[in-house]
Amino acid sequence: MNILHMKYAVEVAKCGSINKAAEQLLMNQPNLSRAIKELEASLGVTIFSRSARGMVLTPDGEVFLGYANSILKQVDEVENLFKNSSPKKRRFSISVPRASYISEAFARFSAALDSESDTEIFYKETNSRRAINNILGDDYKLGIIRYASNFDRFYKALFDDKGLSYELVTDFSYRLVVNRDSPLARLENITYKDLEGYLEIAHADPFVPSVPMDEALKDELTENVRRRIFVFERASQFDILSHNREAFMWVSPIPKQLLERYGLTERNCSDNTKMCKDVIIHRDDYRLTELDNIFISELCEVKRELF
Secondary structure, eight states: OOHHHHHHHHHHHHHTSHHHHHHHHTSOHHHHHHHHHHHHHHHTSOOEEEETTEEEEOHHHHHHHHHHHHHHHHHHHHHHHHHOOSOOOEEEEEEEOSOHHHHHHHHHHHHTSOTTSOEEEEEEEOOHHHHHHHHHTTSOSEEEEEEEGGGHHHHHHHHHHHTEEEEEEEEEEOEEEEETTSGGGGOSEEOTGGGTTSEEEEESOOOOTTSOHHHHHHHHSOTTOOEEEEESOHHHHHHHHHHOTTEEEEESOOOHHHHHHHTEEEEEETTOOOEEEEEEEEETTOOOOHHHHHHHHHHHHHHHHHO
């Protein structure tokens, strides 16, 4: 297999177009097309589906891309090892759910970093599917996956199938967070019926292995609530809650200082019996680094304080 052709395929997948990839690679389009066809012939699979929308990865192509990214990264590391005499840069990367206690742990982790070492940190808030794909594609080393406990067997089967190690961080029952001036804040305990007429802030990208998207989304939402805002970014959720007394959101426990910053309060809901899990994952063959262990220590400390 030609390593150069592998690099070409990765660039085509990134650009979604032969023409755009050729521009980035500073080569002509026919030569690039020929190189991709030669790569597919050597592997005996079709990597890209060619359509009017451009070059789209096939299922075999997605598998190939995961390995290709990993191989090319290792090639780069070997080259840099001998080309560069400077100290090796430390790297930490993690994909996580949009959870305030995890963000708090990450903030403490950032304050504990050694100021003398060259370090690159990557922290991505996303859904479970993308967190898993980030690890399988070798872009990220750690992930934290959140899911309802009733889907435990689906996720564990997926982890085993993909060669991922997993360990429970915590399990919990969602709480409600509302503006402290909301009528809901005056209730010590809230029922689903109390939420009728209020505005739910929800995530638009839930994921459960082997479960259709609409079913996974339905499991996330509160019954009998007619108004919703679907958001993807955590800070925007708090901005909405701090300005809208009719809004509510289901959350894992939130650090007190964050509630005070946005003028919010947490409340129990007696009708909510669903339990959730946060699980930390990484590849079976990955060995935790010093930075990984520092972050996990901070995460455990915040968990003890809040849970």
